[in-house]
Amino acid sequence: DAKTTQPNSMESNEEEPVHLPCNHSTISGTDYIHWYRQLPSQGPEYVIHGLTSNVNNRMASLAIAEDRKSSTLILHRATLRDAAVYYCILYSSFQGAQKLVFGQGTRLTINP
Amino acid sequence: DAGVTQSPTHLIKTRGQQVTLRCSPKSGHDTVSWYQQALGQGPQFIFQYYEEEERQRGNFPDRFSGHQFPNYSSELNVNALLLGDSALYLCASSLRGLVYEQYFGPGTRLTVT
Numbered sequence: 001d002a003k004t005t006q007p008n009s010m011e012s013n014e015e016e017p018v019h020l021p022c023n024h025s026t027i028s029g030t031d032y033i034h035w036y037r038q039l040p041s042q043g044p045e046y047v048i049h050g051l052t053s054n055v056n057n058r059m060a061s062l063a064i065a066e067d068r069k070s071s072t073l074i075l076h077r078a079t080l081r082d083a084a085v086y087y088c089i090l091y092s093s094f095q096g097a098q099k100l101v102f103g104q105g106t107r108l109t110i111n112p
Numbered sequence: 113d114a115g116v117t118q119s120p121t122h123l124i125k126t127r128g129q130q131v132t133l134r135c136s137p138k139s140g141h142d143t144v145s146w147y148q149q150a151l152g153q154g155p156q157f158i159f160q161y162y163e164e165e166e167r168q169r170g171n172f173p174d175r176f177s178g179h180q181f182p183n184y185s186s187e188l189n190v191n192a193l194l195l196g197d198s199a200l201y202l203c204a205s206s207l208r209g210l211v212y213e214q215y216f217g218p219g220t221r222l223t224v225t
Contacts, residue, residue, distance in 0.1 A: 034212055043116070043202050043216025044155065087154060091212045099145065099168055100204075100214060102154030 004088045009107040012078050020073040020106055022088030027068050030092040034100070035062065035073045037084040044087065044102075047073065083110045114139060116205050116217035124223045125193050131222060133188040137205030138215045144186040145214060146178060147202040155202055161186055162208055190222075198224045 005023040012018045024033065034049040048055055048062045050071075055062040061074040075082055087105040117136045125131050137144050143162045147155035157170035161180035180186045184205075190197055200221050204214035 032212060041218070043204070043219050044214075045216065046213050049212060085154075099157040099160060099170065100155075100212070101157065102147075105154055 004090060004103050006086075006088050006103060006106045008104065009109065011109045011111065013111045014080060015077050018075040018078045018082070018108065018110075020075075020086050020088075020108065021070065022072070023070045024088070024090055025069045027090055028092065031090040032092065033062065033064060033068075033071050034089045034091050035060070036087045036089060036100070036102075037082075038087070038105070039081075039084045047086070049091075078108075078110050080110050080112060083108055116203055116215050118201075118203050118217040118220050120220060121218070122221045122223075124225060126225055127193055127195060129193050130189065130191045131193060133190075133201050133203075133220045133222070135186045135188070135203030135205075135217060137184050137186070137203075141205035141207055141215070142184050143206045143208045144180055144184065145204045145206070146186070146188045147204065147216075148172070149200040149202055149219070151199070158188070193224045195224050198222060 032049050032051050035047040036044040037047050038044040048057055048060050050062045050064055063072045085105040085107050087102050089100050116138050119134045145160040146158040149155040158172050159169040160167050164180045175191045177189045200219040202219045203217045206214045
């Protein structure tokens with residue numbers, strides 16, 4: 001399973017942008033980069049995913065390095081509700097893999 | 113539209129007992145995956161069901177088994193419970209072929225004493 005590396009924890013202030021980094025130096029050409037987050041006492045929820053180009057949706061933006069060995073999840077204006085554990089996951093269905101492999105994730109704290 | 117539901121919410125069992133956890137997928141979804149999440153860790157994949165068959169399995173012993181019903185709901189069974197089985201058990205549903213976008217339930221908290 002392809003491996004990702006994330007900081008254990010990060011802290012930011014409410015209404016400020018947050019940049020959550022993820023390193024995936026062994027990424028293969030068929031791996032998509034996915035982000036999930038897990039709010040306290042809830043199951044994980046899908047945030048965003050991308051392959052090569054930067055992606056935007058209503059929740060966040062995903063910036064992918066040109067060599068694809070790293071990516072950054074961007075929360076443009078953090079709220080207290082964004083406090084969660086954020087997981088960066090590599091997923092490929094190329095070889096029939098049908099599972100998500102979660103690492104330790106980054107625990108994001110938002111200060112009011 | 114109901115999301116993924118799981119029952120029960122909490123469960124306390126004794127070492128050696130057996131337990132059954134239940135999951136109803138999001139409406140329209142046909143694939144169910146089960147994950148175990150120990151305290152402070154990320155979820156670990158147990159297995160996945162599609163068309164009432166186990167399609168893929170993670171690194172879990174045979175004490176962990178499952179079932180999927182024709183209505184796509186699923187059960188996770190754990191036999192001969194160990195203290196180390198204490199965890200949050202998460203069910204996730206998805207459409208076959210879109211497994212990257214899984215919808216998770218709130219989980220069942222199992223405590224083994």
